[in-house]
Amino acid sequence: xxxxxxxxxxxxxxxxxxxxxYSSRDRRFSKQVHDxxxxxxxLDPLALKFVDTEQFQRQVLRxxxxxxxxxxxxxxxxxxxxxxxxxxxxxxxxxxxxLQDNQGLELGIDNFxxxxxxxxxxxxxxxxxxxxxxxxxxxLPRVIxxxxxxxxxxxxxxxxxxxxxxxxxxNPASLKRxxxxxxxxxxxxxxxxxxxxxLYDIVANGRTGIDVDKFDYIVRDTRACGLGCSFxxxxxxxxxxxxGDEICYRAKDYLTINKLFTxxxxxxxxxxxxxxxxxxxxxxxxxxxxAHSYCNILNRLDNPAEYWKLDDTILKTIETATAQELQKAxxxxxxxRRRDLYQFCNEYTVPKDTMDHFKxxxxxxxVCSQRSGGPELKEEDVAVCNVKIDxxxxxxxxxxxxxxxxxxxxSLLLMFLDYESNxxxxxxxxxxxxxxxxxxxDMIVRVYSKKPELVEAISVAFENFQRKTxxxxxxxxxxxxxxxxxx
Numbered sequence: 001x002x003x004x005x006x007x008x009x010x011x012x013x014x015x016x017x018x019x020x021x022y023s024s025r026d027r028r029f030s031k032q033v034h035d036x037x038x039x040x041x042x043l044d045p046l047a048l049k050f051v052d053t054e055q056f057q058r059q060v061l062r063x064x065x066x067x068x069x070x071x072x073x074x075x076x077x078x079x080x081x082x083x084x085x086x087x088x089x090x091x092x093x094x095x096x097x098x099l100q101d102n103q104g105l106e107l108g109i110d111n112f113x114x115x116x117x118x119x120x121x122x123x124x125x126x127x128x129x130x131x132x133x134x135x136x137x138x139x140l141p142r143v144i145x146x147x148x149x150x151x152x153x154x155x156x157x158x159x160x161x162x163x164x165x166x167x168x169x170x171n172p173a174s175l176k177r178x179x180x181x182x183x184x185x186x187x188x189x190x191x192x193x194x195x196x197x198x199l200y201d202i203v204a205n206g207r208t209g210i211d212v213d214k215f216d217y218i219v220r221d222t223r224a225c226g227l228g229c230s231f232x233x234x235x236x237x238x239x240x241x242x243x244g245d246e247i248c249y250r251a252k253d254y255l256t257i258n259k260l261f262t263x264x265x266x267x268x269x270x271x272x273x274x275x276x277x278x279x280x281x282x283x284x285x286x287x288x289x290x291a292h293s294y295c296n297i298l299n300r301l302d303n304p305a306e307y308w309k310l311d312d313t314i315l316k317t318i319e320t321a322t323a324q325e326l327q328k329a330x331x332x333x334x335x336x337r338r339r340d341l342y343q344f345c346n347e348y349t350v351p352k353d354t355m356d357h358f359k360x361x362x363x364x365x366x367v368c369s370q371r372s373g374g375p376e377l378k379e380e381d382v383a384v385c386n387v388k389i390d391x392x393x394x395x396x397x398x399x400x401x402x403x404x405x406x407x408x409x410x411s412l413l414l415m416f417l418d419y420e421s422n423x424x425x426x427x428x429x430x431x432x433x434x435x436x437x438x439x440x441x442d443m444i445v446r447v448y449s450k451k452p453e454l455v456e457a458i459s460v461a462f463e464n465f466q467r468k469t470x471x472x473x474x475x476x477x478x479x480x481x482x483x484x485x486x487x
Contacts, residue, residue, distance in 0.1 A: 033086060037220050041090045046115065047122055049168045055158060055308040056126060057082075063311035067221060068131035069280045070271055072336070074225040077271070081125050081132070084217055088203065091212035092121030095202050095237055099247075107242055113199055116174050120181035121203045121212060126162075127154030129307075130314045134281045139288045140301075149301060152204075155182050161304035185211075197245045207246070208402045209392040210236070210257065218263055225271050231263045232256065243405060243424040251404040254432050261391040261398055262437075269442075273387045279341045279448055282383045283332050284315070290329035291318050342383055342448040343483065345459045348466060348475035350443040355395070360386050361445045361465070366458060369465035375457045382458055383448040390441040397440050399429060456484035 030042040043051060050056055066084050067077040096117045100109040128151045129135035141147045156179045163170060180191055185204040191197065205211035215233035222229035236257065239250050249257060271277070292298065295314065300306040318326055319333045335341065350358050363382040370377045392398050403424040429436050449458045459479040466473045 035083065035087060035090070037083075037216070037223065038087055038090050041086055043086075043089075044115075044118070046168075046170065047089060047119065049166070050119070050123060050162060053162050053166050055162050055165070055304075056123075058308060058311060063313055064128055064130070064132065065312055066132065066217070067224070067271065068134050069284060070225075070274070070277050072280050073274055073276045074271060076224045076226055077221070079220060079224050081128060084220060085122055085125055087216035087220060088124060088213050089118055089122035091215055091233075091237075092203050093118040095212055095240075096199065098237060099198075099240070099242060103242055107196070107198075109196075109199075112171075112174065112177075113196065116177040116181065117199055117202050119174070119178045120184075123159050123178065124155060124182050124203055124213065125151070126158045127151040127156070129154075130310055130312050131281075131284060134284060135288075138281060139285045139292075142285065142289060143292060143298065150186075152183050152186060154301075154304075154307065157302075157304045158308065161308075165305075195245065198242045198247050201247055205247075209398045210247070210249075210260065210402065214260065214264060218260070218267065221267055221271065222263070227267075227270070229263060231259045233260070236260075241405060243403065243422060246403055246424070248403040248405050248424045251406050251427060254399070254404065254427055257402060258399060258436060265389055265391055268389045273389065273444075275344045275347070275446060276341065278385045278387070278446060279344060280336060282342055282385065282448060283336055287315075287318060287329040287332040287336075290332070291326055294321070294323060294325055342450050343452055343455045345447045345449055345455055345483075346462055346475050346477070346479050347444055347446040348473075350445065351470060351474055352439060354470065355441070355443060358443055366447060366461050366465055369468060370457065370461040371464065374460070375454060377454065377457055377461060381450055381454050383450060385446040385448070387444040387446060388441065389444070393440070395439075395441045397429065400426060402426070455479065459484065 027042050030044050031048055033041045033043060035041050064081045065071060065077070066079050066081050067074070071077040093114060096109060096114050099107060100114070136149065136151055140149055159175070159179060159182070162168065163175060176192060181200055181203055183204075184191075184200040185206040191200060201207055201211065203211055203213055212233075215237075218231060219229055219233065236249060236253060239253065240247050242248070288297070291314075295310075295317065296306075297310065300310060315333055315336075318329045319337075321330070361384050363379040363384050366382050366384065367377045367379050393401070404427055405424050406421045447458060447462045449455045456479070463473055463475070466475065
């Protein structure tokens with residue numbers, strides 16, 4: 001009877017705590033927005049102050065597509081970073097409130113914590129440039145040596161700029177915490193909080209890679225592209241628990257988490273790095289290389305007051321400009337509009353036993369492997385794309401960094417109730433299934449011809465390069481004859 005009394009006492013206390021939490025979530029002053037993924041989203045007054053600024057609206061609303069140039073291959077992929085940012089804001093709040101409901105007494109989560117987590121979700125992407133990741137990962141390294149610029153760092157600068165420009169009344173401690181949470185996935189971030197470290201893992205999780213940012217974009221992107229998605233983040237959100245200042249998951253949800261990472265990898269393979277999507281991106285980068293001086297891009301990178309004006313309309317700016325120096329850039333944009341893309345020649349997956357010593361393949365490597373007697377190839381005729389697809393942590397299995405807990409059964413007055421163990425532990429994949437992949441990363445080398453008449457010559461050179469490098473040809477298919485003959 002003593003044990004029963006203690007469990008009932010805890011239950012009553014938890015219910016009382018839950019009622020207190022709900023009283024702090026008054027929606028009378030919130031703005032309701034309907035989202036096609038999460039349903040009704042409620043923006044609190046402080047979030048609205050950020051949303052209703054020209055910097056947030058322009059940078060994240062209609063002029064920055066979530067999937068960059070993928071809409072030219074997947075017509076439905078026209079959703080913006082505004083939708084994604086609202087989704088992450090909502091899921092971040094939902095996640096921290098669920099933890100408060102379930103473990104409020106022991107975690108000490110308060111309104112300050114809830115507000116900062118939600119704001120970090122809302123503002124985590126305001127630093128993105130034109131066409132999202134292609135600007136940061138493909139273009140900038142071509143014009144800046146040893147480029148360390150990141151959209152996360154720019155997001156922090158943009159947040160400061162928005163606060164100063166619009167005199168937003170926000171607690172300095174809250175602002176500092178929000179910026180730290182935006183940078184949380186970076187190993188160099190200095191966290192001011194000595195406790196409640198788990199809060200930093202909700203939006204951008206640098207420890208395990210499981211965060212609400214992924215929850216939102218995986219579901220949103222698969223829906224926009226017309227793909228199926230069997231991953232259910234709601235299952236993880238309902239049952240996650242903090243043990244030892246770290247978010248842990250039920251052992252029985254191991255395969256659900258595995259599906260999170262494999263679905264992300266599938267999206268990279270079928271959408272984000274689709275062969276034609278990469279062809280368009282290569283052309284966009286070449287156009288930007290011709291136009292970046294005219295558009296004064298580099299001088300805007302560290303100036304938030306000017307940077308926020310950079311968005312996806314930059315292609316239209318190039319297309320409609322009359323300056324002679326933009327002639328080559330305009331021709332490339334016109335080719336994109338007319339679907340006269342760089343021609344995909346072929347690809348191969350780097351053999352597993354050579355992955356550790358893989359060196360990026362360049363256009364020069366292909367040109368140096370050309371066949372004598374054929375058309376003379378130049379580096380400017382060839383485009384090479386080195387595509388890396390992983391489960392989020394390179395060659396490492398992200399599941400190895402995740403901690404799990406067990407759920408046990410106990411009886412109370414002839415009723416079976418679940419209670420959770422306070423012990424957290426990792427799980428080796430071979431204890432779950434032998435069907436799970438044993439390798440966590442692919443490297444794919446793709447070659448494109450910038451001129452249709454050179455497809456055959458470049459394809460042959462690519463095969464010669466493979467023979468010299470691997471003593472065989474790892475590519476699966478030969479380049480189709482009709483593609484080789486295209487003029």
